[in-house]
Amino acid sequence: MSFCLTGSAAVAFMSYNTMENLLKPDFFNTSKDTVKTMMSTVISATLPKTTNTKLTKPVNFTLKHIRFDPSGSLFCVYWNISEWIVDGCSVLKTNSSCTVCSCDHLSTFALIMQTSRHDSLMELLNLVCVIVGLVFFSLALLTFALCQWSPGVNNVARINICISLLLAHLLFLIIITVSHGLQVLCAVISGLLHFLFLSGFVWMFIEAVLLFICVKNLSQLSSINRAVLSREFLCVIGYVVALVVVAVSVVMDPNGYGSEMCWIKIDKGFISSFLGPVCMILTSNTILFIKIVITLNSTLKNLNSDVSQIKQTKIMVFKTLAQFVVLGCSWILGFFTNGSKVLEILFLIVNSQQGTFIFLIYCVFNNEVRQQYRKFFRCLCSGQKQH
Numbered sequence: 001m002s003f004c005l006t007g008s009a010a011v012a013f014m015s016y017n018t019m020e021n022l023l024k025p026d027f028f029n030t031s032k033d034t035v036k037t038m039m040s041t042v043i044s045a046t047l048p049k050t051t052n053t054k055l056t057k058p059v060n061f062t063l064k065h066i067r068f069d070p071s072g073s074l075f076c077v078y079w080n081i082s083e084w085i086v087d088g089c090s091v092l093k094t095n096s097s098c099t100v101c102s103c104d105h106l107s108t109f110a111l112i113m114q115t116s117r118h119d120s121l122m123e124l125l126n127l128v129c130v131i132v133g134l135v136f137f138s139l140a141l142l143t144f145a146l147c148q149w150s151p152g153v154n155n156v157a158r159i160n161i162c163i164s165l166l167l168a169h170l171l172f173l174i175i176i177t178v179s180h181g182l183q184v185l186c187a188v189i190s191g192l193l194h195f196l197f198l199s200g201f202v203w204m205f206i207e208a209v210l211l212f213i214c215v216k217n218l219s220q221l222s223s224i225n226r227a228v229l230s231r232e233f234l235c236v237i238g239y240v241v242a243l244v245v246v247a248v249s250v251v252m253d254p255n256g257y258g259s260e261m262c263w264i265k266i267d268k269g270f271i272s273s274f275l276g277p278v279c280m281i282l283t284s285n286t287i288l289f290i291k292i293v294i295t296l297n298s299t300l301k302n303l304n305s306d307v308s309q310i311k312q313t314k315i316m317v318f319k320t321l322a323q324f325v326v327l328g329c330s331w332i333l334g335f336f337t338n339g340s341k342v343l344e345i346l347f348l349i350v351n352s353q354q355g356t357f358i359f360l361i362y363c364v365f366n367n368e369v370r371q372q373y374r375k376f377f378r379c380l381c382s383g384q385k386q387h
Helices: 118-148 154-178 183-216 221-227 232-254 270-301 307-326 327-334 341-354 352-362 367-386
Strands: 012-016 032-040 041-045 053-063 075-080 083-085 089-094 098-103 108-116
Touching: 012 083, 041 367, 053 108, 053 183, 053 270, 075 089, 098 108, 108 367, 118 341, 118 352, 154 183, 154 232, 183 232, 183 270, 183 307, 183 367, 270 307, 270 327, 307 327, 327 341, 352 367
Parallel strands: none
Antiparallel strands: 012 041, 032 108, 041 108, 053 098, 075 083, 075 108, 089 098
């Protein structure tokens, strides 16, 4: 190695702006069939006046990303005759804009990202599920708005769950169709999705609390209904909590939104601004759901042999079990989908159909609503016959 009198050595770095078109990322051979993307320009590092490329200590260098925020696995690679390889190189740290590589020799380097190949069937299933979910969210909202409900029925949480998730589904359609590559639009959409999903989960928690109070049949219900469970108070809780979380997240890291998939960036722990509140709500809703089932079970044991009462209770049990999805508890599956295609498909289908379950439980299986449906269709048919 060529040292100067002070004991240091000069290293020359050269950057090639279009070399990635020749030394393509597809020359990076891996055991898995993945999509390879060049994430940096190709650079070379050499020691002048020597042919020795081995180093006594690893050299660290930073490569700036030339593409969108990375969403796959990053590899620091070097060119070896006819292919990119990783021997002697590793990723020290990375963020949304650059990656620090460490290599034990000098060569021609680059940064390559590996991502799983897009599954066209899964993308089609995702699109179909989102559209079906949109249809049933819309039907549920129309039913809540147009049908007459008993004075004791409180649909405020269900209506707002439908509104939040309906808008989130619409944004997903925008992501699928037009938003890729538009960084500003992606950042705005990811921020809106953050707010809508959080507000949806907060409303699921409110629905769980209301259902628990209903099942327990608390004597204080009539007295606290106006003061604590008023529609205005619930709306403040349902939307302000989510708005505060998103506002704090924006202040803490304004660049935390707008990943390649138009979602929250996962670096620097920013994703915890979503997963933290969601995990707390899922835990609370699961506990409330278990308590509701236990309460109903004890109620069943204390029933007399009144057939109609037993029938009504069975309907209530069925609706409570279906609430597992409505309350968002099935989102827990998302923590176990890694590596399991079956769980991934189940998670996609079940959680995209919360509107379907809401429509079935509170509209189709509601006798009063069914009677209003029949009346509406009879009027519609008679009107057509007159014409």
